[in-house]
Amino acid sequence: MADGDTVRSVRRALDILFLLTDERPVLTLTDCARAVGLPKTTTLRLLQTLERTGVLWSDNGRYVPGPALLRWSRIASDAWLLPPGVQHILDTAARETGETVNVYVRKGLQRVCIAHAQGPHSLRHVVRVGDELPLWAGASAKIFLAEGPDQLLDDVAACSPHGPAHRATLDAWVADVRRDGWAVSHAEREDLISAISVRIDPAALGGVVTALSISGPSTRFTEAKLPELLATLRRAAARIAHHNAGQSTAQPLGITRLISGEGAT
Amino acid sequence: MADGDTVRSVRRALDILFLLTDERPVLTLTDCARAVGLPKTTTLRLLQTLERTGVLWSDNGRYVPGPALLRWSRIASDAWLLPPGVQHILDTAARETGETVNVYVRKGLQRVCIAHAQGPHSLRHVVRVGDELPLWAGASAKIFLAEGPDQLLDDVAACSPHGPAHRATLDAWVADVRRDGWAVSHAEREDLISAISVRIDPAALGGVVTALSISGPSTRFTEAKLPELLATLRRAAARIAHHNAGQSTAQPLGITRLISGEGAT
DNA sequence: ACCAGAGGGTCCGTTAGACGGACCGCAACA
C-alpha cells in the first residue's frame, strides 16, 4: 500500500485537524492555509466540510473543536482502557517529579504515546499523544522488547540505524529489564534526553502491554535521582492498574488482541 | 453554502468514523461498506487513509480507534471546559435517578449535546454527544430561550413546525423559566419523553450558557417525582460549577465567545 | 474621510485524482 493509495482530500482534512493543539484550539482560515500549504479556497472547503459534520464549529471565521470530537473522545478513551481517572494519576506523577510522564503501547515496530502529562519545568521533554517513536532506543522501548518474542528483536535490529549489530545491545537491554523490572535510557535516541520506564500490569489493561515512563533532560536524571523517580513511577503504575481493576466493568475490547497482535505495520 | 460545497470524500470518511460507537468500537471493511452504502473499494481506501494517519488502527481487517482520537479528545475536552471530573458528576446523577443525564449548549437555532451519562433503566432516553436537537421544544430548549435575546424567540418560532403562532407558547415558557429557574417538558418534541432541565452557572464555563437535563420516559416523570429529580439536577449543576471554579486555571478559551455568539447557522 | 491591507468567502473552467467494477487469495465450512 503506497502512500498514493490514500485519499488526498481526506489526508488534507486530517492535516487541518492535527493543527489543533492544547495551546491553540482555535483555527482561522488563513492560519490553516499557511500551515498546511494549501490555497485558501481548498482549505476553506475542507474547513466547511469539517464544520458541517460537527467536527469543528465556526463563527465569524473562527474554527474550534466541535462536539463530534467529544463523541470520539469518549469512545477512544474506553477502547484504550484509559478512563478519566487515569489522567489524574499521570498529572500527579508529573507534578511530583516535575517531568513529563508518558504512556506508550507498541504497534508493530513502533511505540505510540497514548497518554501524557507535563510537569512544571520549563525545560521539558515533549511527546504528544499519537506520536510514534522507534523501538531501537529509549527506556520504554526496552520494556516492549523484553515482553516481545525473539522475532521482534530481530525485526527491530534490522531496521535500526545502528545496523543489525545492534542486536547484541538489544539482548543486553532485555536481560536488564527482565532482571530489574525497569529500564532507563540516556541520550539514546535523542541527545540530552533521558527516561526511565516500567511496565503497567497488563492484566489491568485487557492484556495489552503498556509502558509508563518519565522523561526529561539528562541533567536532571542523575544516578542519585533515579530511585526517587522509579518510586514515583512504580506508584503511578500500581495506581493505574488498581484504578482499572476497580472498574472491571471493562469488557474484553477489540483493541485488546489488536495491539498485542504481531505483524509490522 | 450548499451541501455540494463540501468535499465528498471527506464527508464519507467522517461518516465512517461516526460508525464508531460505545457499543461497537471495532469496524470491519464489509460492515463499513454496508453501513455507509459505498463499494468496498472506496470504503477500503478511506479506511486506509484513516489508518495511515493514526485516526484508526488496523490489524487483520479490524479497525479500532487510534491515538489521534485520543489526542483530539484532550483538546476538545479542554476547549469545552469539560475536564474529566465532570463526567463523574454526570454518572453519579444518572445513577441516583436511574435516568439519562445530558449537557447541552446552544448553537444558533439548535441545541447540541456535549456530554451525557446513562442510568441503569433498560428503557431509557438516548441522546448522544454531538446530536443536534431543535429549540422549539424540550426542557433544555426553554433554558436557552430564557437566556437568549427576543430575536432568538422570533427566529425559533419562525422555524417551528407549530408555525409562527408558537411564539406565544415560547413567551409563556420563558416567563416560567425566569420565575422558577428550571424547566420541564412532557412529550413536546417526541411522544413518551419527558425531561427536566436547569442552567449551569455560566461563570464557571467561560460565560457559555449551558443546560443540564435529566430525561426519560414520561411515566417516570410524575409530579410526585419532579422535586427529587430537580434536587439531583441542581446538586449536579452546582457540583459542576464548583468543580470548574476549583481548577480555575481555565484560560479564556476561544470557544467562549464563539458559542455565545449570535447568528443562525 | 479616505485609503491600504488583510482576512473570510464565492465563482467557475480545468484536470488530476478519486472512484468503483472486475478480480485475486485465503479461510471457514459443508
Add this chain to the structure above:
DNA sequence: TGTTGCGGTCCGTCTAACGGACCCTCTGGT
C-alpha cells in the same frame, strides 16, 4: 472439493475536487 464471505489489489473512466481570480468587509492608519 466446491462454495461462500471476507480483506485486499488493479486499472480505465469521468466526476468532483481543485485553485486562480475575484469580491466584500472590517480595521487601523493618517
